[in-house]
Amino acid sequence: MKASSPKSYRLHGLTKRCLGPNYDVHGWQPRLLSAAEATFDFRTLTVKALRPSLFEIRNHYSPAASVAKNTTQLVAFGVNSPDIDKEPIGFLLASIAHNTNEEDSQWESGLSILSLAVKKPWRRQAVASSLLEASIQFANSNGLTGCCIDQPTTTDFASALENLFSEEKGWRLSSESVIFTLDCSTSGIIELQKRFQLASLHQQRQWGWHVEQYPSVLTPALKSRLLDPNIPKWARPIDLRQFPESDQVSPKHCRILRVENDVVGWLIAYHAGEDLIRYGTIWVDHLWQKRGGLVALLTDAVQAAHYPEVYSGSIDLTSSFKYKRGCCTYARENIAMRKFSEKHFRPVSAHWVEIARKTLRLKA
Ligand SMILES: CC(C)(COP(=O)(O)OP(=O)(O)OC[C@H]1O[C@@H](n2cnc3c(N)ncnc32)[C@H](O)[C@@H]1OP(=O)(O)O)[C@@H](O)C(=O)NCCC(=O)NCCS
Numbered sequence: 001m002k003a004s005s006p007k008s009y010r011l012h013g014l015t016k017r018c019l020g021p022n023y024d025v026h027g028w029q030p031r032l033l034s035a036a037e038a039t040f041d042f043r044t045l046t047v048k049a050l051r052p053s054l055f056e057i058r059n060h061y062s063p064a065a066s067v068a069k070n071t072t073q074l075v076a077f078g079v080n081s082p083d084i085d086k087e088p089i090g091f092l093l094a095s096i097a098h099n100t101n102e103e104d105s106q107w108e109s110g111l112s113i114l115s116l117a118v119k120k121p122w123r124r125q126a127v128a129s130s131l132l133e134a135s136i137q138f139a140n141s142n143g144l145t146g147c148c149i150d151q152p153t154t155t156d157f158a159s160a161l162e163n164l165f166s167e168e169k170g171w172r173l174s175s176e177s178v179i180f181t182l183d184c185s186t187s188g189i190i191e192l193q194k195r196f197q198l199a200s201l202h203q204q205r206q207w208g209w210h211v212e213q214y215p216s217v218l219t220p221a222l223k224s225r226l227l228d229p230n231i232p233k234w235a236r237p238i239d240l241r242q243f244p245e246s247d248q249v250s251p252k253h254c255r256i257l258r259v260e261n262d263v264v265g266w267l268i269a270y271h272a273g274e275d276l277i278r279y280g281t282i283w284v285d286h287l288w289q290k291r292g293g294l295v296a297l298l299t300d301a302v303q304a305a306h307y308p309e310v311y312s313g314s315i316d317l318t319s320s321f322k323y324k325r326g327c328c329t330y331a332r333e334n335i336a337m338r339k340f341s342e343k344h345f346r347p348v349s350a351h352w353v354e355i356a357r358k359t360l361r362l363k364a
Helices: 007-011 035-040 048-056 127-141 158-164 187-207 293-306 335-344
Strands: 073-080 088-098 109-118 146-152 171-183 210-213 255-259 262-273 276-284 325-331 351-361
Touching: 035 048, 035 073, 048 073, 073 127, 088 127, 109 127, 127 146, 127 158, 146 158, 171 335, 187 293, 210 293, 255 293, 262 293, 276 293, 293 325, 293 335, 325 335
Parallel strands: 109 146, 276 325
Antiparallel strands: 073 088, 088 109, 146 351, 171 325, 171 351, 210 255, 255 262, 262 276
């Protein structure tokens, strides 16, 4: 028999069936899910972009398997309703990874929460809190040294998330960023891209820079920038050889900005989903800002990724994929990118979300 209201279970103190041996938090029994349970029963409790990865979920953590640098393992926790239907009502998806954020030296291997959701009728009854606590207990008992989440701060659920990941509960703010998504089939973006291309051509003639493919092996010019103290850590270039295929860097869409023999800027792009590319780090040296370099890097990569049929740059796009959507993240402290994006991209963006990266140090 189905409950008329989920609350009635709590009010009348009905005994919930224990669905798993692992956890009992706030009166709920969140449990580790298998890939099959997550894929077939809980999939609607996470966003579409993450659903293909549910197949990769493990119902245990194997430290040996993640020792190899940059490998991640997915784990998921679920809560079912206490009624006879045992309907899936809450879901938390996380990956276990080695920390690659040099600015956050608090943890070496940690649990990164990718998504957390509770079905509407069951909200505000500590289901999310129980899932979160179960994941923290899991991390602690597996010797992980931290947890982190990229917490959206401008959505309808911002205050709930602020409570879940609050300072009183030990979470610390480690960085702030913005993420926005563009649907490149819309007329607004097509027009913007055309304007950027014209502006780039004009600026290139004036300043003499070139946009080229990011080298697969770091050149001495780029290598010297890896530890350049004038470049913030989040903006530093990367060595593509250190990123295996699973890390989804998309070399065909990574760019450098060159002036004679100097590299003065770069853009690093990642395959982020079926039809989605993410423009991650975008950096132009201060001296070369306001000279069209940022627009040139983006325009070339965007044209290759979304409009390869009219691509006019210097990169070989043989067997290149055409992406429908692009998203871009940038650190809030990246003032140049912030001003630029607010002015040009925000009015035509499909989604615009501000993110606070929160971290929790564990006892291990
Ligand atoms: C955010 C969400 C997961 C919270 O789930 P929940 O089960 O209702 O959360 P809980 O009942 O455990 O509440 C956690 C805290 O947030 C507070 N809270 C919950 N909903 C709230 C709301 N709408 N407004 C203000 N505070 C709220 C609770 O009072 C509690 O505070 P406390 O820890 O100080 O007691 C749920 O609202 C949801 O699924 N939202 C849609 C998906 C989403 O935005 N996910 C986050 C992206 S990763």
